[in-house]
Amino acid sequence: MNSVTLTRRKLIQAMFYGAGAAMITACGGGSSSSGSPAGTPSPTPSPSEPEPPAPEPPVPPATMLPLEAGPLAGIGELVESDVDGILIPEGFSIRRVARHLEDPISGLPNLTGLLRDNWHIFPDGGAVFPVREDGGWVYVSNSEIAPGGGVGALRFDRDGTVIDAYRILRNTRRNCAGGATPWGTWLSCEETTDGQVYECHPLGPASLARAHPALGIFNHEAAVADWDTRTLYLSEDDGNGRLYRFRSAGVVTSITGEPGLDLDNGVLEVLEVDGFANGAYQEDLDQARRLHKVRWVPVQDPHRAQETVRAEIEAATGQGAPGTRFKGGEGLWVQTLPEGQRPDIAGSANPLRAVVFLACKGDNRVYALDIDNDQIEVVFDNEQLIGSGEAPFNDVDNIVVGPAGDVVVAEDGDLMRLMVMVPNQPARILLQIPGGGSELTGPAFTPDGSRLYFSSQRGPSALLLPTGATYELTIPEAFRRA
Incomplete structure (x- = not known):
């Protein structure tokens, strides 16, 4: 299996042509309407001033955002690895870095902790x-269980060796x-009807974590x-x-000591798509x-x-x-485009600076929200996969x-696949965990793009129980360049 069709709508372009200015000619004569007596020469006309150019016609608004693919769009066929049978692209490598009930440093069972x-x-x-x-770096990961949840962390040195494991919530x-967050903290979310958001320090300890009920x-x-x-x-x-969305009242000192947004004071709001207020849903794909x-x-x-x-x-x-209804909101991510690489959007006041991607498992859609211009579109859905030879997505989740x-x-x-979205071209399968019956969770890149961490939520533990395993995919340099 190699690709899944992801067809984007073509941009609607319109060409307009300005009309040329009309030439005005002044005429004189004995019976001229200029009012000069007969036989009297008419005044010599002065050169006429050129008319101003016709105003440019309005630019029609764009129907889609100018999104571009990254280098992983060029990956090839998947091959079976020697780690739990996971399928990865040829030339990539994979290792398991942690399992439930295991000491991540020694790799030995650690039942008591x-x-x-x-x-x-x-x-x-x-x-x-x-x-x-x-x-080095830290990979943090939530624990989706009640009671007794929280967040664990793996500490890596600069060579990628695990040197510590601990809890931050x-x-x-x-x-x-x-x-x-941009200020270096982790926001961990409780998936319960009375759930809250907890802010955690990636280097711990867990006692630093704080709940922020103002986030809803x-x-x-x-x-x-x-x-x-x-x-x-x-x-x-x-x-x-x-x-x-939560509009913060200002900036405060965060739990890392760095300036961060005030998460206790602000305004909480819900999004409404034009024409879909009060719980309406966009049925027409x-x-x-x-x-x-x-x-x-x-x-x-x-x-x-x-x-x-x-x-x-x-x-x-x-x-x-x-609020507009979104069926089973899952992963979110903000992509901020670098200065100098922010394309204009026809009919919009601001260039494309930042996009919020939202995955929804209830309809297997991925939305893109243009933050600065307050506009949204579906950029991925299962109908775009039909005819590709690959099975449609089943419950999109983290992004x-x-x-x-x-x-x-x-x-x-x-x-259980990781899929690379490719505008106007077939999507690509980055990897697949065989067997099913689990969730593929927690994808996260290192800052240089050389490694991608992810988990099988019910992968084999240290005792081979289906209670979770975490992996690292190493990405060749050719697929890291912007």
């Missing part, structure tokens, strides 16, 4: 953080996904931040869920693939469970609660954008 924390059960969303002091519930009480899935607009975006894993303007509506009773608040609003008004611009989407269920 007395000397060192073992790798946690049911690993889910994750991220990589560089460590400036020694050139303990005793929370169903920690599903989350997101790395709902079935949290993921959270990402855009520093330029002082805004967080949050997804809700619910068939009747919403896409939220062809229309959803075209750019639509959006607006943001304040959340009612943000400090209460939103599932309860929505039910009360619907009972009292007979209509849906504010990550690599340093070179590759958009990678994870999949749950029977097929």
